Amino acid sequence: MANAITRVITWLRGERVGEDALGNVYYQDRKATPGQRRRRWVIYKGGQDEASRVPPEHHAWLHYTMDAFPAPGNRQKYAWERDHLANTTGSAEAYRPPGHTLAGGHRAAATGDYQAWTPE
Numbered sequence: 001m002a003n004a005i006t007r008v009i010t011w012l013r014g015e016r017v018g019e020d021a022l023g024n025v026y027y028q029d030r031k032a033t034p035g036q037r038r039r040r041w042v043i044y045k046g047g048q049d050e051a052s053r054v055p056p057e058h059h060a061w062l063h064y065t066m067d068a069f070p071a072p073g074n075r076q077k078y079a080w081e082r083d084h085l086a087n088t089t090g091s092a093e094a095y096r097p098p099g100h101t102l103a104g105g106h107r108a109a110a111t112g113d114y115q116a117w118t119p120e
Contacts, residue, residue, distance in 0.1 A: 006041070006043070010027055010041075010043065013029050013030055014027040014028070014029070014030070014041075015027060015028055015029065015030045017040075017069045018069045018070075020054070020055055020058050020072075021055070021072070022045060022053060022055070023045030023046070024042050024043065024044050024045050024053065024054065024058070025042065025043045025045070026040065026041075026042050026058065026061070026062070026069065027040070027041050027042070027043070028040045028041075037064060040061070040062050040064075041062075042054060042058070042062060050086060050087065052086045052087035053086040055084045056084060057070040057075050058070060
C-alpha cells in the first residue's frame with residue numbers, strides 16, 4: 001500500500017495517466033519542472049509494492065523508454081511470448097525443483113550416467 005507521503009504527493013501533484021490489466025494505477029506530474037521531465041510513478045493494486053508486478057510495456061513508460069502511455073490491447077504480441085507474471089519467489093507458487101524439501105523432498109535416484117570423483 002502506498003505510504004501517506006505518496007498519497008499526498010499524488011493528490012497534490014499527480015495526474016492519473018492510466019491503469020494496466022492488473023489494476024495498477026499510473027501517474028505523472030501535472031506539469032514539468034523547468035529543465036526536467038515529468039516525474040512518473042505507479043500505485044500498486046492490492047497494497048504490496050512489488051516492481052515485478054508492472055507489465056513490460058508499462059515498465060518502459062515508467063522509465064521513459066517510450067513517451068506515450070501504452071493503450072490496452074494495442075501492443076503487438078509475438079507467438080513466443082507468454083503472459084506477464086509477477087515474481088513468485090518466496091510464495092507458495094514459487095518454482096521448486098524435484099527433491100526440494102518443500103516439494104516432497106524425494107529426488108530421482110542417480111542413473112549411473114556419471115562416475116564419482118575420488119582423489120588419488
